[in-house]
Amino acid sequence: MTTINESVSNAEAARRAKPDQGSPQIDHEFAGLAPRSWKAPIIFTVLTLAGAVVFCLTVDPGSISKVSVRTGTPGIGDVLWSLPSLITLTVMTVIMVAMTAWAWRQAIVRHHITTWYGVGFGLIFVAAFLVWAVSGEDSALQVTALLSGALFLSVPLIFGAMAGAVCEHVGVINVSIEGQLLGGAFLGAVVGSLTQNAWIGLLAAPVAGALVGCLLALFAVRYWVDHIIVGVVLNVLVTGLTNYLFSTVLTANSDVFSIPFALPVVRIPLLADIPVIGTVLFNQSCLVYIMYAVVILLQIMMFHSRWGLRMRACGEHPRAADTVGIKVNRTRVLNTILGGAIAGLGGAFFTLATGLAFGKEMSAGRGYIALAAMILGGWKPKGALLAALLFGFADNLQNALGVVGIGVPSQFMLMAPYLVTILAVAGIVGTVRAPAQEGTAYKG
């Protein structure tokens, strides 16, 4: 409503300023109309055309796509569908064409399409892609395994994105997610190995992340160093430290420091019996349940609690926050450390959730992907969760399609999610707004 009011008052102001009312040209900005946005329909059209050309025309008309769904519910058997590839793809393309047409219509009448509409379109596109990829193959696509693996692989990305969101909302850009993940993985593994207990390791992982967060806060908040510089350099520092300790101490005494311990996989009694969803969501490592709790807690607390309001005030308008008595720099330091701890907890994924010993640079750039997920998700826990799941899905697609053994160059398959992300950032998300005063020092 406010936007309409503002534009109406703008229009009035413009009319008062311009006495020649009879000019035939009507500037839409001043006519109280929302600007038309063509980006989404154009992207939809490109994807639909690509889908129609590549999927429907290259698929062998007589081939069959086998899709297997394991329900995981006692009493309900597993499903194996043999879909005729061409018909399935045609139906999906028709749906995409219809959705694209609706997007054009919405653009013409100056309505914005919702994010969920874009997500839905993306899901259908991905489904069509999968049907096309497995068409004519002997082995079936294991949908349940694909989804549950995707959720598992997105755990570090989700924790990292949450850490990024907390830090950015308080006004500190956290590029050191990578270092925090790696530190968490390292300390979690070492402490778990020393105490012979994965749970104690899980307690140690956030400590490592928080230490990196402390350094970030020290340099960014106390010494006003550019946040991105500190973040990148801290990543190098943690990489160097963990590599060095791995090559010297861990390798020399691997029987003390490098015994792998894994957190148990827990099947939650009733919930896991829900067909498909139960197996995907509620038959996972303990770290996944902690992740659910963290995401829900942050989404609520960040926008509906005193802590969240104060935190966001420090990121949006620190001087105003200071004026009403919030200690800006103290809030920033504490929340940066909290963010670091969350990312450190996510680092436990690499060692304690997978049950592997620590290896050099095992976070492998996931911290940067988490950063991208956080921005793609519009700086909000909910959006970041969706984006991180997309990347986790992309990660797992490699495994799933590798099993099926498709004929198309696998590199192009693996590239697809990253291309889609670029399209999404360029088309649907566009310029998402960051917290206004992120990355600036408060020198009050």
Next chain:
Amino acid sequence: MTDIAPTAPQAPNWRATFRKITNSSAVTVVLAIVVALVVGAILIAAADEDVQRTVTYLFAQPGDFFVALGQSIGGAYAALFQGAVVNFGASSSGAALLPLARTVANSVPLIFAGLALGMGFRAGLFNIGGQGQIMLGAVFCSYLGFALHLPVGLHVIVCVLGAFVGGAIWGFVPGILKATTGANEVIVTIMLNSIAGFLLGFLLTLQSFRVPGSNNPISPMVDANALYPTFFGTPVSVGFVLAIAAAVGVWWLMERSTLGFRIKAVGANKDAALTSGMNVRTTYIWVMTIGGGLCGLAATAPLLGTPSQALSVDIASTFGFDAITVALLGRSKPLGTVLAGLLFGGLRAGGYMMQAGTGVPIDIILVLQSVIVLLIAAPPLVKAIFRLPDPSRRHKVRRARGMKASVARSEVTA
């Protein structure tokens, strides 16, 4: 008063000079390197087995401990220095200076990529896509290098231009997306890094990119004609001259050209630049394209340098990410970037020698690099560590004293 008067002008002068020296950035750099070496020394000593053994009877025979400490730290740093600058044990003066030549050769890709990212930083763009841009440059450079057979001289030029074009294409994409749709360049460049990696992996599956008859994902070597000519048989090649020329070119672009002025204006305040009539969008496109091209040139160092490498999936090594620290240490200025590139190239060259000679893993170089950059970015911290006067602090203290005095005075009058 009269007896103080002659000395009074002397004291502030001396203090001013002292303050000037301690405030200079050169002192900060030197002290930052000292702190980094101390941190490295602690790590080296902590991981040394002799030190670990002798520390158990430290109080019984402290001499053993300190000898072991000195040997581990001194040995490692001596090897680092000999590997990076001068090898004292060499038979001839040429061999003695070979490490320095390796340092210079190592610095070439870092200087190219560092210049590129530094340009982006000055325009307010955070380009993490160095890695992908280097890969694309490598693809073009390598293909032109082994597929064509051109005469001496011309072939090198064609390869270098190809590398520039390849990188520029990969830099243009985030630039145009940022300019037309406002897509965040951080995300786009990260995604393009992954895409470049997969693209390179795919190309290396094609027969036309492989050694004939081979199944390994490695391309043929570039023609001998395409290699950079070297100086006096050392690893230093024309590539280094090109890197310096690129630095001069970037300096001219940033300090003397209209585009450079626009870049700096956009980086300082893009709204103000827009209001004053500058085209922010084309500036973004130019910065990313030229930066991508420079990153592409970084790929010529391993491909056309001596010893030459064939195109493989890890041709870009970690140059793209190392270049971020190089650009940061060089404060995004051309001269600073060249010096930072030389420092990091030297640490790389010396690190290998240290690892081979003393068994200290080369990873400690990363720790040294990051501590140096962190401290240089925070001069007040360096001053606090060494108890040097900090101008910003001094001011506060004086003001606080003045306030205290005025409070005291007001209390007295009350």
